Each structure stands twice: as C-alpha cells, then as structure tokens.
Amino acid sequence: MIFLGIESSCDDTAAALVTGDRRILSSVVSSQTALHADFGGIVPEIAARAHAERLDLAVEQALAEAGLSLDAVTGIAVTAGPGLIGGVMAGVMCAKGIAAGTGLPLVGVNHLAGHALTPRLTDGVDFPYLMLLVSGGHCQFLRVDGPDAFTRLGGTIDDAPGEAFDKLAKLLALPQPGGPQVEAEAAQGDPRRFPLPRPLLDRPGCDLSFSGLKTAALRQRDALIAAQGGLRTTDRRDLCAAFQSAVAEVLAEKSRRALVLSPVPLLAVAGGVAANVQIRAALEHVAAEAGARFLAPPLRLCTDNGAMIAWAGIERFRLGHRDGMDLAARPRWPLDGRAAPMLGHGK
Numbered sequence: 001m002i003f004l005g006i007e008s009s010c011d012d013t014a015a016a017l018v019t020g021d022r023r024i025l026s027s028v029v030s031s032q033t034a035l036h037a038d039f040g041g042i043v044p045e046i047a048a049r050a051h052a053e054r055l056d057l058a059v060e061q062a063l064a065e066a067g068l069s070l071d072a073v074t075g076i077a078v079t080a081g082p083g084l085i086g087g088v089m090a091g092v093m094c095a096k097g098i099a100a101g102t103g104l105p106l107v108g109v110n111h112l113a114g115h116a117l118t119p120r121l122t123d124g125v126d127f128p129y130l131m132l133l134v135s136g137g138h139c140q141f142l143r144v145d146g147p148d149a150f151t152r153l154g155g156t157i158d159d160a161p162g163e164a165f166d167k168l169a170k171l172l173a174l175p176q177p178g179g180p181q182v183e184a185e186a187a188q189g190d191p192r193r194f195p196l197p198r199p200l201l202d203r204p205g206c207d208l209s210f211s212g213l214k215t216a217a218l219r220q221r222d223a224l225i226a227a228q229g230g231l232r233t234t235d236r237r238d239l240c241a242a243f244q245s246a247v248a249e250v251l252a253e254k255s256r257r258a259l260v261l262s263p264v265p266l267l268a269v270a271g272g273v274a275a276n277v278q279i280r281a282a283l284e285h286v287a288a289e290a291g292a293r294f295l296a297p298p299l300r301l302c303t304d305n306g307a308m309i310a311w312a313g314i315e316r317f318r319l320g321h322r323d324g325m326d327l328a329a330r331p332r333w334p335l336d337g338r339a340a341p342m343l344g345h346g347k
C-alpha cells in the first residue's frame with residue numbers, strides 16, 4: 001500500500017509518499033518563511049495563494065523523488081483541518097482533483113492526528129501512548145488509544161509555547177523564528193537571575209498558559225531599559241535562560257500530571273519546540289520517573305510535513321474511512337468531541 005499525503009494548513013506546502021509498512025519514499029516540504037518574513041507573522045491570503053501555486057509542484061516532486069507515477073498509489077490523504085482555511089481549501093481541492101482524475105480513494109485527515117500518530121510511523125509504537133504537541137500554533141496533551149481515538153487531557157489556555165518563544169525573541173530584538181535563538185542565548189545565561197512565574201502550576205490538571213510568562217519577561221526587560229538605558233548581552237542571555245527554564249519546568253510538571261492521570265508506557269512529543277534540548281531533557285526525566293519510555297521523532301517529522309498526513313491517511317483507510325467529493329475544509333476541528341475550542345492561531 002502506498003499513500004500520497006498532502007499538507008497545507010499553515011505555512012508549509014508539503015507532499016509525501018509513504019508505504020503501509022512505514023517507509024517514507026519521499027517527503028517534500030516547501031517552506032513559506034521567506035514570503036512572510038516582512039510581515040511579522042503569517043499572512044493568510046499570501047499563504048493560501050502560495051499553497052495554490054506550489055501544491056501541484058510538490059506532488060510532482062514527491063512522485064519524482066520516489067520514482068513513481070500515480071498508478072502506483074493506493075490512496076490520497078489530505079489535511080482537511082484545522083488550520084488557515086485558505087490553505088486547507090487549496091490542499092483539499094488539489095487532493096480532490098487528483099482523486100477525481102484517477103479514481104483513487106480520498107481520505108481527509110485531521111492535522112493534529114497527523115502529528116499525534118507520527119510515533120507509529122517513525123517507531124511503530126503500540127497504543128496507548130501520551131502525545132505532547134508543542135509547536136508554534138499548538139500545545140496539548142493527547143492520550144492516543146487508536147487511529148481515531150484521542151482524548152485531550154489539557155492544553156494551553158492562551159499562547160502556544162513556540163509562539164511564546166517567538167514573542168520573547170521579538171521583545172529582545174532577536175531574529176525569527178525565535179525558539180532556536182532564545183535557546184542559543186539561554187545556553188550562556190543564568191536562569192536564576194530573573195524570577196519568572198510558573199503559570200498554572202498552582203492549579204490542578206494539565207492546562208497550561210504562556211502569555212503571562214511573556215508579559216513577566218516584558219516587565220523585566222522594561223525595568224532594565226529604564227534603569228540602564230538599554231539591554232546588555234548578559235541581560236538578554238539571563239532573560240532567555242529564565243524563560244526557557246520556566247517553560248521547561250511547566251511542561252515537565254504538567255507532563256508528570258498527565259502521566260499520573262493516564263499512566264501509559266510511552267510519552268512522545270511533536271512540534272518544533274521539541275527541538276529544545278533543555279525541554280527535551282526535562283520531559284525525558286519525567287518519563288523515566290514515571291517508568292515510561294520517551295520518544296521524540298526526528299525534527300523533520302515533528303514539524304509540519306506530508307509524511308505524517310500520508311501515514312494518518314493509511315491508518316484511517318485501514319479502519320475503513322473514505323471521503324467523497326463533499327469532503328469539507330475545516331478551520332477548527334478538535335480531535336476529541338469534548339475538547340474546548342483552542343485559543344490563539346485559530347486552531
């Protein structure tokens with residue numbers, strides 16, 4: 001079995017070919033970072049137009065890199081939400097066009113399910129497991145019991161952690177994306193100099209909050225500027241170190257609680273923030289203490305990509321899911337019916 005996966009829900013146009021026995025034959029990701037760089041954020045209209053222009057090319061390239069034609073493909077999986085609606089629509093239209101032209105089955109995939117099922121693609125893990133999704137647009141704990149059986153244990157009530165890293169970088173005049181920059185500065189800083197809060201640790205459960213942390217960092221910055229007339233290199237490094245430690249501590253404590261609420265043998269992470277070494281180490285420690293395995297898939301499969309969509313499509317296809325030409329693009333699509341609507345990024 002070979003599935004074509006198409007992803008266009010945010011600022012990456014991606015297509016990939018994946019087999020039923022977990023081989024990634026090709027994975028093409030065309031990033032739009034440069035297109036949005038001047039605007040300080042993703043501009044939905046620009047993203048949608050760029051997806052529409054690039055999708056066919058990404059699919060052609062994925063087929064070429066795998067050395068296959070559409071004749072060899074079993075089905076087409078496409079992200080049908082959640083995400084920026086113009087981009088999701090462009091992907092769904094592209095997938096429908098191919099399905100109509102070839103007669104191949106079409107499977108709509110939830111973008112978050114793509115991330116959540118990635119450990120099954122990379123490492124063939126069994127259900128159940130716990131997934132902590134930490135990216136620029138998402139932050140949630142999911143208990144994964146099957147290809148379409150997800151329980152949301154908690155998540156951010158405001159910003160996603162990647163978004164918070166990016167905002168801190170902006171406050172400190174560091175380049176975007178902020179996460180890697182903040183991590184590099186933090187490596188040379190003292191995390192104890194600035195006392196930053198540990199939001200929501202005083203409340204039970206697995207919900208998280210990051211906007212207060214950013215505001216506290218802003219206050220520290222402004223106090224330094226008022227007192228000294230500007231920021232010194234050490235100030236910047238110490239603020240980054242304090243911020244990163246606070247995020248790591250909060251993510252670790254909430255993961256510990258999630259593993260108490262839902263004792264499963266594996267804690268997995270996905271999303272760009274999982275690249276952070278301190279955060280990764282903190283989560284690994286929590287998993288070890290709970291007697292669970294820790295798994296962080298390779299970064300190119302942790303961030304947005306088409307392979308995870310192809311794989312989620314294969315898993316859904318095996319359960320008998322098929323979609324028709326009426327498959328809708330959905331800006332919001334919680335993974336579990338009980339989930340509260342996500343705030344921030346419209347997801």
Ligand code: ATP
Nearest residue numbers: 135136137138162177178179180271272273276303
């Ligand atoms: P999604 O739609 O999945 O939310 P996204 O593009 O917003 O997609 P990702 O590509 O998964 O998110 O990750 C990008 C985010 O990860 C950015 O906010 C970036 O700052 C953050 N990030 C990347 N590397 C690091 C790091 N080393 N430390 C902390 N944050 C990081």
Ligand code: FE
Nearest residue numbers: 115135303304
């Ligand atoms: Fe994503």
